[in-house]
Amino acid sequence: MTSFWSLWIIVLTIITIVGITWVLFGNRKREERQTDKTTGHVADGIEEYDNPLPAWWFYMFVLTIVWSIGYLIIYPGMGNYPGLIGWTQVGQYDKQVAVADEKYRAMRDRYLALPIEEISSDPAVRKMGMRMFSNNCAQCHGGDARGSYGFPNLADNDWLYGGTPADIKTSITAGRQGSMPAWGSVIGEQGVNDVTAYIMSINGRDANEKNVSAGKKVFQTYCVACHGADASGNTAMGAPNLKNGIWLYGGSAEQISHSIRAGRGGVMPAHADTLSEDKIHIIAAYVYGLSQ
Numbered sequence: 001m002t003s004f005w006s007l008w009i010i011v012l013t014i015i016t017i018v019g020i021t022w023v024l025f026g027n028r029k030r031e032e033r034q035t036d037k038t039t040g041h042v043a044d045g046i047e048e049y050d051n052p053l054p055a056w057w058f059y060m061f062v063l064t065i066v067w068s069i070g071y072l073i074i075y076p077g078m079g080n081y082p083g084l085i086g087w088t089q090v091g092q093y094d095k096q097v098a099v100a101d102e103k104y105r106a107m108r109d110r111y112l113a114l115p116i117e118e119i120s121s122d123p124a125v126r127k128m129g130m131r132m133f134s135n136n137c138a139q140c141h142g143g144d145a146r147g148s149y150g151f152p153n154l155a156d157n158d159w160l161y162g163g164t165p166a167d168i169k170t171s172i173t174a175g176r177q178g179s180m181p182a183w184g185s186v187i188g189e190q191g192v193n194d195v196t197a198y199i200m201s202i203n204g205r206d207a208n209e210k211n212v213s214a215g216k217k218v219f220q221t222y223c224v225a226c227h228g229a230d231a232s233g234n235t236a237m238g239a240p241n242l243k244n245g246i247w248l249y250g251g252s253a254e255q256i257s258h259s260i261r262a263g264r265g266g267v268m269p270a271h272a273d274t275l276s277e278d279k280i281h282i283i284a285a286y287v288y289g290l291s292q
């Protein structure tokens with residue numbers, strides 16, 4: 001907050017407190033005794049006595065004013081003044097998180113000592129893992145982990161980088177960087193069309209015979225290094241299987257040829273800095289369990 005707005009708040013607060021005190025004391029009746037005098041207001045025949053506030057009522061007002069002054073000294077409230085005890089919302093939140101972390105760490109550490117295969121069906125692990133997945137992964141992979149355009153489905157048995165517990169853990173901890181080069185300028189538009197036809201054909205879809213046989217040659221020259229001679233992919237390079245009908249970037253002829261012409265480069269961010277190892281272990285167990 002700039003010092004102008006800080007001062008603005010301080011002045012307004014002081015004016016309000018002084019004003020309320022003035023109203024309270026300024027209207028106080030000197031004589032402390034009940035009388036029969038009325039204020040002269042009459043509404044529907046009802047008259048208003050001109051009597052002082054009961055003492056307990058009056059002192060309750062005084063107490064609230066004293067309380068507010070004490071509060072503003074101890075806690076933040078007067079503009080930028082931090083308060084005597086330095087309390088902040090963020091500080092309180094951090095403390096609560098630290099307490100919860102301490103409480104659950106022991107439990108997570110117990111799971112960390114066990115293999116993922118073993119704990120992936122444990123209901124407590126699945127529940128914890130699902131919650132952490134929602135907070136850290138669902139924005140990209142979807143709440144049900146089934147992915148979407150450009151974000152792989154983690155609940156099936158098709159893996160870019162491998163589906164063993166160790167592979168999944170590495171994907172989460174270190175992140176992944178997919179790298180499909182752009183081939184448009186290397187094989188030309190004809191080459192793109194031919195190899196697209198070839199990929200359609202190995203997925204059992206209609207394609208022109210002549211394009212398919214030309215495309216097969218293109219594939220064997222440029223693509224087998226990563227996608228494998230039989231197009232079944234290579235988890236060491238993150239190169240997807242191109243004949244199982246599962247598509248990261250869509251399976252229409254347009255989308256396949258676009259992948260080939262312009263290349264693709266999906267990025268899975270590393271989580272080593274944001275998630276502790278015990279948490280990654282539990283999320284990995286959750287993800288592993290989805291396809292088991």
Ligand code: HEC
Pocket residue numbers: 133136137138139140141150151152154158159160161162163168171172176177178179238265266267268269271283284287
């Ligand atoms: C910013 C988006 C984003 C977030 C957040 C994200 N991912 Fe990913 N993830 C991706 C992308 C994109 C890929 C695919 C990378 C590629 O195309 O090579 C991927 C790949 C993966 C893979 C490899 C899949 C395979 O088929 O081998 C796993 C496992 C994975 N993510 C798990 C997670 C988990 C668990 C979390 C949460 C801790 C997470 N991801 C958070 C975007 C994200």
Ligand code: HEC
Pocket residue numbers: 160177178179180181183195218219222223224225226227237238239240242246247248249250256259260264265266267
């Ligand atoms: C250097 C390794 C490499 C080479 C060579 C390569 N690719 Fe790829 N390809 C990849 C990777 C890695 C991906 C996944 C990109 C990602 O995760 O974002 C991919 C993705 C694709 C996709 C998208 C798949 C999907 O599920 O949406 C198609 C189609 C494709 N490649 C076809 C080809 C063709 C055809 C060739 C040869 C002209 C080829 N690739 C050559 C590595 C390669």
